[in-house]
Amino acid sequence: MAGPDSKTGQRKDPLRAALPLGTVGGIPVRVNWSTAVIFALIAFGLAAWDFPALDPHQSPLTYVLAGVLTTAVYLASLLAHELAHSLMARRYGVTVKGITLWLLGGISELGGEAPGPAAEARIAAAGPLTSLLLGGIFIGLAALAGTGHPARASIPGVIFTALAYLGYRQNCRCHTDRTASVTVSYCACRV
Ligand SMILES: [Zn+2]
Numbered sequence: 530m531a532g533p534d535s536k537t538g539q540r541k542d543p544l545r546a547a548l549p550l551g552t553v554g555g556i557p558v559r560v561n562w563s564t565a566v567i568f569a570l571i572a573f574g575l576a577a578w579d580f581p582a583l584d585p586h587q588s589p590l591t592y593v594l595a596g597v598l599t600t601a602v603y604l605a606s607l608l609a610h611e612l613a614h615s616l617m618a619r620r621y622g623v624t625v626k627g628i629t630l631w632l633l634g635g636i637s638e639l640g641g642e643a644p645g646p647a648a649e650a651r652i653a654a655a656g657p658l659t660s661l662l663l664g665g666i667f668i669g670l671a672a673l674a675g676t677g678h679p680a681r682a683s684i685p686g687v688i689f690t691a692l693a694y695l696g697y698r699q700n701c702r703c704h705t706d707r708t709a710s711v712t713v714s715y716c717a718c719r720v
Pocket residue numbers: 610611614656657701702703715716717
């Protein structure tokens with residue numbers, strides 16, 4: 530179902546002013562400038578508050594490095610979410626124009642319609658299922674690293690816990706916007 534023109538225009542905005550990062554599996558990946566804002570906010574919050582609260586016996590540099598690393602892996606998992614949409618779309622013969630990461634998540638831009646409701650449902654489900662799988666892996670790694678026991682708290686364990694938490698907080702809404710000339714599968718993930 531096509532949304533109102535103003536909304537559709539708004540959803541295409543992040544596709545402008547985006548820098549190319551490279552290609553993954555032949556799919557162009559771009560990053561909008563607003564990604565730097567969310568990167569800085571998450572990394573700062575983790576390094577300044579969350580990590581020191583969870584594991585108080587580390588140096589400030591360790592918290593900063595852990596915050597930056599965690600945020601980078603988090604954005605990589607967001608990219609994996611979008612790649613899952615795009616790769617599933619390509620499997621059904623839908624052209625993938627590219628993926629753009631921005632302030633509120635990612636956008637998989639598809640060049641056509643899914644061949645039927647079943648394909649459309651699978652393309653929409655592929656992203657959230659990938660996030661769920663990654664969240665499960667991070668929770669498992671956190672358990673292995675010993676964050677379940679406060680006395681055994683360690684930076685790796687805290688990182689995995691943070692990633693699982695950030696993944697859990699991803700509130701993704703995916704749907705497809707169609708106009709006469711373009712079909713955009715849109716996925717906004719609140720962080
Ligand atoms: Zn999605």
